[in-house]
Amino acid sequence: MLAAMPPQPPSAASPDEPVIRDRGDACPGALRLHAADDGYLARIRIPGGMLEADAALLLADAADRLGDGHIDLTSRGNAQLRGLGASCGGELQGVLVRAGLLPAPTHERVRNIVASPLTGLDRRGLPDVAPWVAELDRLLCASGAAAALSGRFLFALDDGRGDVTSLDADVNLAAVPDGERALLWTADPADALLVAAADGPKAALVAASYFLDAVRRAGTRAWRVSELPAEQALCSGGLGDRLTASGIPSRVVGGSAAPSGTAPEPGVVEGPDGTAALSVLAPLGRLTTAQWRHLARLTGRVRLTPWRGIVVPGLPAGAAGDALAGLAGAGLVTDPDDPWRSVTACTGRPGCAKSRADVRADARAVVALARPRPQPQEPHAHPQGIRPLPVHWSGCERRCGHPRGTAWADVVATADGYDLTATGHAPHRGVPASELPAALAAVRRTTSHDAAKK
Numbered sequence: 005m006l007a008a009m010p011p012q013p014p015s016a017a018s019p020d021e022p023v024i025r026d027r028g029d030a031c032p033g034a035l036r037l038h039a040a041d042d043g044y045l046a047r048i049r050i051p052g053g054m055l056e057a058d059a060a061l062l063l064a065d066a067a068d069r070l071g072d073g074h075i076d077l078t079s080r081g082n083a084q085l086r087g088l089g090a091s092c093g094g095e096l097q098g099v100l101v102r103a104g105l106l107p108a109p110t111h112e113r114v115r116n117i118v119a120s121p122l123t124g125l126d127r128r129g130l131p132d133v134a135p136w137v138a139e140l141d142r143l144l145c146a147s148g149a150a151a152a153l154s155g156r157f158l159f160a161l162d163d164g165r166g167d168v169t170s171l172d173a174d175v176n177l178a179a180v181p182d183g184e185r186a187l188l189w190t191a192d193p194a195d196a197l198l199v200a201a202a203d204g205p206k207a208a209l210v211a212a213s214y215f216l217d218a219v220r221r222a223g224t225r226a227w228r229v230s231e232l233p234a235e236q237a238l239c240s241g242g243l244g245d246r247l248t249a250s251g252i253p254s255r256v257v258g259g260s261a262a263p264s265g266t267a268p269e270p271g272v273v274e275g276p277d278g279t280a281a282l283s284v285l286a287p288l289g290r291l292t293t294a295q296w297r298h299l300a301r302l303t304g305r306v307r308l309t310p311w312r313g314i315v316v317p318g319l320p321a322g323a324a325g326d327a328l329a330g331l332a333g334a335g336l337v338t339d340p341d342d343p344w345r346s347v348t349a350c351t352g353r354p355g356c357a358k359s360r361a362d363v364r365a366d367a368r369a370v371v372a373l374a375r376p377r378p379q380p381q382e383p384h385a386h387p388q389g390i391r392p393l394p395v396h397w398s399g400c401e402r403r404c405g406h407p408r409g410t411a412w413a414d415v416v417a418t419a420d421g422y423d424l425t426a427t428g429h430a431p432h433r434g435v436p437a438s439e440l441p442a443a444l445a446a447v448r449r450t451t452s453h454d455a456a457k458k
Contacts, residue, residue: 029227031155032084033113034100037093042072042355044088046096048105049112052119052137052161053081053308059103060300064293066099075296077289077312079405080158081118086355108145113155115141118171121309123163125281125317126273130163131183131201137161140205147209152216154227159208166263169193171310174229175211177204178263188243188254190215190229193262195240197254199247210250214243267311270338270345272324275317280324285313285337287344287371288364295334302327312348313337343371349397350404352417359399361417366437367397373441393426393448413447415440 031047032038038045048063063083067075072087088096100106117137124132140159144150160173169176178187179201186204189196190211199207215238219226222236229238240256247254273281282302286295289312299306303318314336319327332338337345347370350356352363395413396406403416413426420434426447435443 029154029156031113033155034106035093035097035109035112037088040086040351040355041353041357042087044090044092046085046088047078048083048085048100049115050082050105050308051115051117051141052134053121053306053310054119054134054137055300055306055308056104057300057304057306059105060306061297062099062103063105064296064300066096067293067296070096073293075291075293077286077291077308077314079310079312079407080116081121081308081310082116083308107141110151111145114150114153114157115144116155116157117141117144117159117161118168118173118310119161120163120165120167121307121313121315122165122268122273122281122283125275125315127276128165129276130165130181131179133161133163133177133179136177136205140208143205143209144212147213149213149216150209153212156227157212157215158228159212161204161208162263164263166265167267168310169262170264170266172230174215175208176262177208179204187257187260189240189260189262190238190243193260194258196257196260197240197244197247198257199252199254203252206250207247207252207254210246210252211238211243214238214246268309268313268315269340270313270342271340272328273315274321278321279317280319280321282316282319282324282328282331282338283313284316284328284331285311285342285345287335287337288312288347288349288367290364292335295336298331298334299336346394347371347397348394348405348407350399350402352397352399356399356404358402359417360419361399361422361437363397363399363415363417366422366440367395369437370441370444395444395448413444415444 032045034046034048067073067085070088070092071085076084078084106112117140119133119137124134158173160168160171160176162169162178164179164181169178174190176189180186184201186199186201187196188199188207188211215229218232218236218238222233224233226232244254244256268283270283270285273283275281299314299316302316305317307315309315328338347367349363349367352359353361393413395415398416401416416423422435422440424432424435424443429447432443
């Protein structure tokens with residue numbers, strides 16, 4: 005019997021079953037620390053993932069002095085410090101203020117803004133939406149009402165390539181190729197409104213205000229747009245009226261489809277002006293402070309991506325190859341065929357009390373068996389861009405940190421070993437960690453072969 009489709013992560017609400025919250029969300033922040041088994045955790049919002057070197061180096065110093073010497077990347081392009089002491093809050097707050105990462109303590113958890121990481125950096129000629137990030141962040145922090153947004157509410161600013169509009173954000177703003185206009189929508193791109201690009205950030209804030217009003221009317225204390233009951237669902241007509249009242253002209257563009265794109269590939273990204281950017285990934289989204297400092301010092305700027313990657317902009321084109329090799333030597337993923345490219349995991353033991361296994365250690369053991377990977381001069385291991393089925397490791401059935409979508413193999417720790425499920429494959433129950441490499445290899449090999457035939 006074939007396995008059922010793996011369940012969606014818990015954050016994905018069914019529109020037919022509105023979520024009724026009896027409390028505010030407990031999403032951690034820079035000031036609201038989360039108690040974990042390995043100490044306290046701080047999540048620092050970095051709008052658009054855009055970070056200057058001075059701020060990045062201050063974070064590294066804090067991770068060494070106050071935490072466990074690592075910086076974790078989140079699926080929203082933010083940074084986390086772990087292993088913090090219970091009394092470090094005041095000192096950490098001072099560091100973040102000096103770094104410019106805490107402009108509004110009352111709003112620090114609502115600055116959830118993702119943006120296309122390669123915007124303005126490659127040769128696709130798409131509009132540069134980086135200025136939207138700074139403007140939306142300024143408007144958010146200046147709005148008293150916006151402080152009521154949950155720490156899970158997400159804005160996506162897309163330059164038209166469709167990478168971050170695939171992340172199920174609550175408010176989406178996508179540039180139109182002419183650079184003069186933008187599409188704005190909440191739940192459904194088919195009901196998008198066309199606004200002037202210059203009005204985009206303000207329009208996004210109006211959409212968030214519309215959501216907050218709907219939450220108050222519904223009385224459910226919803227955290228996300230998808231959690232609103234059907235009778236309070238946001239609609240393009242209601243949003244258009246609010247835009248008009250705010251002095252923003254708009255019109256409904258019926259039947260629009262969201263742009264569809266993918267995460268940046270690891271490697272060198274050629275720029276439009278003789279410069280280049282580097283795109284790399286951190287295995288399991290975790291960097292040592294040495295790796296972090298290496299990245300920050302290359303050009304003085306980094307962009308964290310929602311795929312637990314890092315983009316370094318502004319290198320001279322002739323120096324990009326050597327710089328990329330240096331990052332590979334530092335242990336970062338620089339090759340699209342690297343086995344780490346398609347492996348994610350939750351925190352697991354010892355950081356999480358609910359986890360039944362040290363999933364990161366077990367994932368590392370499996371990845372180690374996948375090496376050595378092809379050398380640069382050899383053909384890619386996966387023909388026609390087909391890569392093995394991605395794998396997410398979870399320490400329990402909550403499946404924290406699970407990427408969006410269903411095309412994944414799920415490895416979930418249980419009291420009896422690991423359960424392995426993937427769409428179209430018979431489930432494996434209670435697999436010992438030592439037998440997982442063979443079971444995973446069979447599932448991923450078959451799935452890659454099937455995809456290549458399509």
